[in-house]
Amino acid sequence: MAYTIGIDARKLHDFGIGTYVRNLVYHLAAIDAENRYVLFTGPQRKDALRDLPENFRILTESSPVYSVRExxxxxxxxxxxxxxxxxxxxxxxxxxxxxxxxxxxxxxxHLLYPEYLPNRLAFFYAQRMIRRSLARSDRVITVSRNTKSDLTRYFDV
Incomplete structure (x- = not known):
């Protein structure tokens, strides 16, 4: 049975997250011809995902990041x-x-070094969104043991 899987690829051109997204997409494309993938990209990002197989679809999401509209x-x-x-x-x-x-x-x-954020609202937004994602997600992936440890310590999960 094939599944339809959406992947948020809007941060495709960011450094760390972008590298993660690009590697995830290209490796899935190389190994999975059965499931269908919908990649959400920003308006200027579509052209960065070339040569993907037919089971990949690119959908533009133009909402500003970190917004209610998003x-x-x-x-x-x-x-x-x-x-x-x-x-x-x-x-x-x-x-x-x-x-x-x-x-x-x-x-x-964002939470460990709030002094580098543009304002206090950015801190509260990040704190709320991370807490919310931990509570509402069926699974959480961390890219390192350190991040897992930080989440456990900061959010008591």
Whole structure:
């Protein structure tokens, strides 16, 4: 049975998260011809994902990142697409999800070093979104033991 899996690829050109997303997509493309993938990209990002097999579809999401509009627009798309699984490659999840959710958390640097954030609102947003993603995700992937340890310590999970 083939599944339809959505992957948030909007941070494709970021350094750490972008490298993770590119490697994830290209390795899945190399090994999985059965499942269908929907890649959510930003408007200028579409051309970066060339030569993907037919079971990959690219969908543009133009909502500003870290916005209420982003949370609502992603939710709407998840409902419309009837996905089996959504992989949030960053700690921001849609407002609601009709499918199972996996989140990858790369670090909690926003919370450990708030003095480098533009304002206190950014700190509270990151704190709330990370806590929310931990509570609402069916599975959490951390990219290192250190991140897992930070999450355990900071959020008591």
């Amino acid at each position: 949370l609502v627009a992603l939710s709407w798309k998840l409902f419309r697409l009837d996905l089996d699984l959504y992989h949030a490659t960053h700690y921001v999840l849609p407002a609601v999800s009709p499918c199972r959710v996996v989140v990858t958390i790369h670090d909690i640097i």
